[in-house]
Amino acid sequence: NEGESEEGITIQGKLTPQRVELIKSIATRNKEDIERKFPDLLKPIKKEEPIKETKSKEKK
Structure with a gap:
């Protein structure tokens, strides 16, 4: 069953x-x-926060 996993x-x-x-x-x-x-x-996760901000601004 797919519903068995609770995590x-x-x-x-x-x-x-x-x-x-x-x-x-x-x-x-x-x-x-x-x-x-x-x-x-x-x-490193805390240091990468500004990197995530630049990624969220996608160039179109």
Whole structure:
């Protein structure tokens, strides 16, 4: 079944407040795990914010 996965993949239906809280708890838990296991990964992410801004301005 496609609906067996509970890790964010199934959340394509309505975003109820309970689901939002679930997503937040999963996200914060994962962020803490990432901070613990890969502290260096979060530093470049913060530096790349201006790069994302230039990417969002697409040249047409």
